[in-house]
Amino acid sequence: MLLAKWQTAIILVLTCMFAEVAGVFVGINIGTDMSTVPSASDVVAILQAQKITHVRLVDADHNMLNAFANTGIEVMVGLQNSELLRVGQSKTAAADWITKNVAAYVPSTNITAIGVGSEVLTSIPNAAPVLVLAMQFLHSALVASNLNFQVKISSPHSMGVIPKPFPPSTAAFNSTWNSTMQQYLQFLKNTGSFFMLNAQPYYGYSSAGGIFPIEYALFEALTPNKQIVDPNTLFHYNSMFDSMVDAAYYSIAALNFTGIPVVVTETGWPSLGGSDEPDATVDNARIYNDNLIQRVLNGSGPPSQPNMAINTYIFELFNEDLRPGRTSEKNWGLFFQNETAVYSLSFSGVENTQANSTASGVFCVAKSDADQSALKTGLDWACGIGSANCTAIQPGNPCFEPNTYSNHASYAYNDYYQRTQSAGGTCNFGNTAMLTKTDPSYGSCVFTGSTGSNSTSGLTTQALGPSGSQSKGTSKFIVDKIAFFITVVIVLAQF
């Protein structure tokens, strides 16, 4: 189909979507609420294979901290909620915690931050009075060890601290915690630290009962009649992730603090859920995390803070089968406990610098929601000016069926990308293309760059190790109060 137009010179501006901005990163959470915990050395091997350079631990597991030594991986350690009261009530206990869990490992293990507690205000609100004290005591201990410039202290909050996150411009922290929040922000300001936010569009979307288009949760293009607009600022929000991060910025500003960056300490999507959780699927999880990585690595901030890159930790590396709650709670991982991939993901965005001509395991395919005529334009360009080898998608050849623009464009985009990537070729095609680590080959249709293997991970070691650790809550996003607002601002385009 439509290959007749190859000769037509189609001028398509292929922009480089992913300007690598120094310092922007997507890291990953490593939880341990599992019946079989992979060995620390396997964890490091997986991280290195995935080119993941930043991790967040829920605790300060000593085997893990040892394994991270001299790997170049930056580590955020966690002081668990169960330890908070002790450390918040005693300078000695805080100093002891720093000695055992931080000072003993730096500099060979690059510990750069401590997350104090997990969602303390919403999960153990009666510990709120000691939260900032614990942070201060830990900071004093760092100062005494001369580590305060290397290690930043903060505490992750759930979206539950912001009762009405939409529209972002009017968001504010629940005033119950005014004084705690003020002390917390003052501490961050004084120590040059950052606000830790657990932002989970999965909860925002799935509990909103269909108010949001799923594209909004998954960072996919919104049709002109479903734009999400803040009625006060007229900022368009391309994703719920951006609107959550902006809600945090506006809430901080409402308490008259500025210049405190927001770092997203947890965000992700479950790959499996119970029968009442239809949106927890492998496809949605892969799409969310793929698009999240590309979104974050583009280096821009949310609409109100365009220059504040959103450093982010994906939730999470492994499925945690012992996490309490619904089926989806146990299925946020990129990997099963047996260390095979649930789905694969490219952490490097398109900045995949390989010495060889093929992109080695990364494929460029048509986005599933791409507009048909845009796909046709991209396909014509790839097979024409782009000089992709489009033989395989000709009638009678292995990749002709299914005879759709999407399939043909995927083949042509990928062939173009594999040939040109090392010379700077990009995977964009008028924003109708995306990168994936999933080999799109099927049957006898083999995509360029495919190794011909159906396996997704070389790591299959069965590792035994210490199991258990306390459970950790992921933010529950209260939606009923925002539903009304969203309905109001899904504006209908007039054209």
Ligand SMILES: *[C@@H]1O[C@H](CO)[C@@H](O)[C@H](O)[C@H]1NC(C)=O
């Ligand atoms: C980066 O992502 C934001 C949010 O989706 C978008 O508004 C912006 O245009 C992107 N920037 C580039 C350079 O692609």
Ligand SMILES: *[C@@H]1O[C@H](CO)[C@@H](O)[C@H](O)[C@H]1NC(C)=O
């Ligand atoms: C640790 O990480 C920080 C922050 O990125 C970096 O500046 C520093 O060079 C790293 N230290 C080591 C020893 O790798």
Ligand SMILES: *[C@@H]1O[C@H](CO)[C@@H](O)[C@H](O)[C@H]1NC(C)=O
């Ligand atoms: C603020 O938090 C308190 C304590 O958890 C809760 O009772 C109250 O309903 C919250 N306010 C809003 C507006 O959600």
Ligand SMILES: *[C@@H]1O[C@H](CO)[C@@H](O)[C@H](O)[C@H]1NC(C)=O
């Ligand atoms: C919290 O701060 C806001 C903004 O300054 C103020 O309007 C509100 O009355 C305060 N609430 C409490 C409980 O102190």
Ligand SMILES: *[C@@H]1O[C@H](CO)[C@@H](O)[C@H](O)[C@H]1NC(C)=O
């Ligand atoms: C923030 O600053 C404004 C202007 O100085 C002031 O009116 C307001 O009360 C302040 N709010 C808080 C929470 O300190």
Ligand SMILES: *[C@@H]1O[C@H](CO)[C@@H](O)[C@H](O)[C@H]1NC(C)=O
């Ligand atoms: C790993 O675990 C998953 C989920 O339990 C299972 O589907 C898969 O077959 C296992 N893979 C191997 C190689 O054991």
Ligand SMILES: *[C@@H]1O[C@H](CO)[C@@H](O)[C@H](O)[C@H]1NC(C)=O
């Ligand atoms: C490039 O390909 C050659 C030959 O297949 C291989 O020996 C070499 O290791 C590859 N280099 C990289 C960086 O992948």
Ligand SMILES: *[C@@H]1O[C@H](CO)[C@@H](O)[C@H](O)[C@H]1NC(C)=O
């Ligand atoms: C184009 O691809 C076909 C297989 O689809 C192959 O037989 C042919 O050699 C390729 N042509 C070039 C110039 O690479």
Ligand SMILES: *[C@@H]1O[C@H](CO)[C@@H](O)[C@H](O)[C@H]1NC(C)=O
């Ligand atoms: C991959 O798996 C599919 C379905 O199991 C099979 O038809 C195909 O031949 C396999 N491809 C390769 C290259 O092994």
